[in-house]
Amino acid sequence: AQSVAQPEDQVNVAEGNPLTVKCTYSVSGNPYLFWYVQYPNRGLQFLLKYITGDNLVKGSYGFEAEFNKSQTSFHLKKPSALVSDSALYFCAVRDAGNMLTFGGGTRLMVKP
């Protein structure tokens, strides 16, 4: 069975500093990996995905993620955090059966 782990419940970072939100996965076959963001009482918004190709994927709002096959990781990154980036972030993996499984989420707090 596939699974996603987000080891940090919360990440705190100062505005202007780089941020990283960690994600590791387990899936049989080739992984299809996604990051979503959720603001309070809202649905999930798609940020970026990795299907194949370049290990560094660029997405919305200046976010990017690095796929590392040997470490089975797909960490979300941004060079310079904004206060408005504060939200709940979910990593997800999709298997060959096309079921999307989410991690438990990481709350990102960006302090001014």
Next chain:
Amino acid sequence: EAEVAQSPRYKITEKSQAVAFWCDPISGHATLYWYRQILGQGPELLVQFQDESVVDDSQLPKDRFSAERLKGVDSTLKIQPAELGDSAMYLCASSFNRGTGELFFGEGSRLTVL
């Protein structure tokens, strides 16, 4: 920009009552999903449709939950009777197909069972 529509946004009900949620996916999206998200946790898949057919409902509590997508477009998720533990956000999502594309989510329906 096309969106997934859900209603109601908020629902408060007493336990043992029936409740229903509606979802209208993005036009042309053949695959529709219902997820349940308990506060502070990641979404969990309840049921997945391909057109009007159920592809996966292994995590749907079938003794009280039912879902349908009769014409392969909009969908209804029903709970009867509601229990206290059903309090959660119910998210609908759609995708163009069952391949590698991303899911597009609606704003969700927050259920509170008293």
